[in-house]
Amino acid sequence: MSDASEGTPAPQAARPTRRIDARSLRGLAHPLRMSIFELLGLDGPATATGLAERLGESTGTVSWHLRHLAEHGFIEEETGRGTKRERWWRRTGVTNELNTADFRDDPDTRGALSVYLHELVQLYFSRVITYVGEDWDDRWRGAGTLADWSDLRLTPDQLAALNAELMAVVARHTPDPGAEPGPDALPVVVQLQSFPRKERVTG
Template sequence: MTAEQPTAPTSGEKLPKGEGTHTLDTRSLRALAHPLRIKIMDSLRGDGPATSAVLATRFGENTGTLSWHLRHLAENGFIEEDEERGTRRERWWKAVHKTQVLPTSKLRKDPAARASLDLYLGQMVQDMADHVTAYLAEEWGEEWEGASLLADWNDLRLTPAGLKSLRDELMTVVNRYAEAPREPGAAPVKAQIQVFPRRERP
């Protein structure tokens, strides 16, 4: 993909492969599972390289805290210095991988991963909600608002195989747009895909 993309969680055992894709295991998940580190990775993928000072302002933290978390992410292979931007006084950081895959069904079987998995998924869902809230609070104009969509469907009836097929088709469509050349006037677009079973009420 040419566009940066946040973690794509999947419960399937067969995971997408490709250049720039990193599949989280128990060790790497535990290294990443902190609310601020998750936000840092989301920012570096979505908004591009940044310094600790830029990220500190963005998240309302001090630069010392950001620097510590950035070093931790670098030591665990999530980010690296952007040497083309960096100077002796200022270090720029960029994400190493374009996408991350979270194999939830596999990680749930590992007791050592459960706490980190719960924290990560909880933070991811909260961040998704925060992005929607921020969009609704902003003025985008009729053209952009008319092109956007917030919707859900509660009456789909699918088997696990049907749910997986729906998920894969949606991912294929989003990836096609993400890989397309950027057009003049294009703005960053947040695409959130959530498909999961629900308990039927009696």
């Protein structure tokens, strides 16, 4: 999910942060709710009808999940817009921080954590597949990248330091709230997955 991560969260200027607890994790850890939360983060406020059309679900089902997300503080109604029958929803202005170590020893939330992480990886994968399948001009194709590095050997502290440096780079390129983007600017997604790999002995 764009603002909840397994490790150190990306720095966010002037935004309050809340640490996801067991109750809110269970409220978010559902494939459809995570997809709704994702769309509201990427494309801004939307109605249940609009989200239902994009997700191929009924409006009633999406409305139920929207209320559930609101109950757990992930989204809120956009007041002054829409009608009693057609409400607009947006993400709250809070950075959600998830630390998996908080839940690994808790059997009551281990299942929700597993659902959340697997769905999060699927959302990341779907973003890349969408990008690969779309038609982009040469400028954007040349600017984007799909890369991996598998020849590093690091300690846990070194891996944490690497992640902190990478997130600091992203933060330096993140415009201040309210700043006007350039005339040819488009939304850009930066995805980072860095993790240890169990060593396999070949022979």
